[in-house]
Amino acid sequence: QSVLTQPPSVSGAPGQRVTISCTGSSSNIGANYVVHWYQQLPGTAPKFLLSSDTIPRPSGVPERFSASRSGTSASLAITGLQAEDEADYYCHCYDNSLGGLWVFGGGTRLTVL
Amino acid sequence: EVQLVESGGGLVKPGGSLRLSCAASGFSFSSYGMNWVRQAPGKGLEWVSSISRSAGDRYYADSVKGRFTISRDNARNSLSLHMDSLRADDTAVYYCAKAGAEAAAGLRFWYYDLWGRGTLVTVSS
Numbered sequence: 001q002s003v004l005t006q007p008p009s010v011s012g013a014p015g016q017r018v019t020i021s022c023t024g025s026s027s028n029i030g031a032n033y034v035v036h037w038y039q040q041l042p043g044t045a046p047k048f049l050l051s052s053d054t055i056p057r058p059s060g061v062p063e064r065f066s067a068s069r070s071g072t073s074a075s076l077a078i079t080g081l082q083a084e085d086e087a088d089y090y091c092h093c094y095d096n097s098l099g100g101l102w103v104f105g106g107g108t109r110l111t112v113l
Numbered sequence: 114e115v116q117l118v119e120s121g122g123g124l125v126k127p128g129g130s131l132r133l134s135c136a137a138s139g140f141s142f143s144s145y146g147m148n149w150v151r152q153a154p155g156k157g158l159e160w161v162s163s164i165s166r167s168a169g170d171r172y173y174a175d176s177v178k179g180r181f182t183i184s185r186d187n188a189r190n191s192l193s194l195h196m197d198s199l200r201a202d203d204t205a206v207y208y209c210a211k212a213g214a215e216a217a218a219g220l221r222f223w224y225y226d227l228w229g230r231g232t233l234v235t236v237s238s
Contacts (some may be wrong), residue, residue, distance in 0.1 A: 002157065032201040036224040038158070045208055045228045046150075046158060055224065057214055087222040090158050101172050102223060 003028065004091050004105035011111040012081045020108045022074040022091035028103060030072035035095045037067055037076045040088040040107075050076065051091070078110075086112045115139030115227060117209045122232030129199050133232060135192040135209030140227075143167075143187035146212035148178055149194050151205035151234075161207070162194060164221065172220075177203075199236045206231040 005023040012018040020048055022035060035052040049061060049097045052069040074093075078085055091105040121133040133149070149161040162183040165170045169178055171183050182195040210225035 026117075033221045034224075038225070045230050047228065048213070048224060048226045051224060052220070055213065058226065066151065092158075095220065101163070101174075101220060102160040104158045104160065107137075 002106040003095060003103035004093060006091060006105035006108045008106070009111065009113055012078075014081055014083065014113045016076065016081045017079045018081060018110065019078075020076045020089050020091075020110070022062075022076070022090045022093075022105050024072050024093060024095075024103075026072065027097035028072075028093045028095040029069055029074055031096055033096075034076035035067065035069050036092040038090045038092065040090065042087065046090065081112055083112050085098070086110055117227060117229035118212065119207065119209045119229045119232040122207065122234045124235045124237065125199055126238050127200060127236055129156045129236070130195070131199060131234060133194040133196070133207055133209075133234070135194075135197075135229060137190045137192065137209075137211070140211070142185075142190040145214070146216045146223060147183075147185060147192045148210045148212060148223075149183065149192075150208045150210050150225065150228075152158070152208070152231070153202070153205040156205075159205075163212070166217075198233070199234075201236050204234060204236050206233050 037049045038046040039049045040046040050067040052067045064080045088107045095103045118136045139208045148163045162227040164183045184193045208231045211227040211231040213226040
C-alpha cells in the first residue's frame with residue numbers, strides 16, 4: 001500500500017482531457033512539498049514529466065501536460081489526449097515522517113480509447 | 114550523450130549478495146545527488162537509496178536499511194549499490210536516477226530528472 005494514493009486506471013478518448021489524482025497526507029503533500037510526476041511508457045524506464053511548482057518544465061514536455069497541488073492532494077492534467085500518452089503515471093514527493101524520505105504513488109495506467 | 118547505464122543484475126539465492134553499478138556520462142556527475150529506485154515485476158516504483166554529491170549523506174528506505182549500501186566514485190563517474198542478505202521481495206528492476214539541480218536546495222526538492230534503463234535482480238532459490 002503506497003503512501004501516496006492514485007487511481008489504478010483512468011481512460012479517455014483522443015482529444016479529451018483527463019486528470020490523475022494523487023492523495024497524500026500532512027507529512028508529504030500537506031506539508032507543502034513539491035509533487036513530481038513521471039511517465040513510464042510500456043516496456044521503458046520512467047521519465048520525469050513535471051512538477052507541481054518550483055521546478056521548471058523540462059524541455060520537450062508538451063504544454064498539454066500540467067500539474068498542481070492543493071492541501072494534501074495533487075493532480076496531473078492532460079488535455080488534447082493523444083495515443084502516445086498511453087502510459088503509467090506516478091506521483092512522487094518528499095515525506096517527513098519516519099519510515100521513508102521519498103515516496104511514490106502506486107501508479108495510474110492511462111488508456112487512450 | 115547524457116545517460117546512465119546500470120549493470121550487475123542477475124539471479125541470486127536468498128541470503129546472497131550482489132553489487133549493482135551505474136555508469137554516468139554526458140554531465141558533471143559530481144555535481145548531482147544520485148539515487149536508486151526499484152520496480153518489482155508488475156508493480157509500482159519504490160525509492161531505495163540516495164547519496165549526496167560528495168557522498169557525505171546517504172539515505173535508505175526502511176525496507177533495505179542495514180542490508181544495502183550506496184556509494185559513489187566521482188573520479189570514475191560511477192554509482193554503486195551493494196546488496197546483502199537479499200530476499201525474494203528484493204526482486205525488481207533497479208534503476209539508477211540522477212537528482213535534479215534543485216536538489217541542492219534541500220531534500221524536499223529531490224526529484225529524478227534522468228533515469229537509466231534498469232537492471233533486473235532476481236532473488237530465488
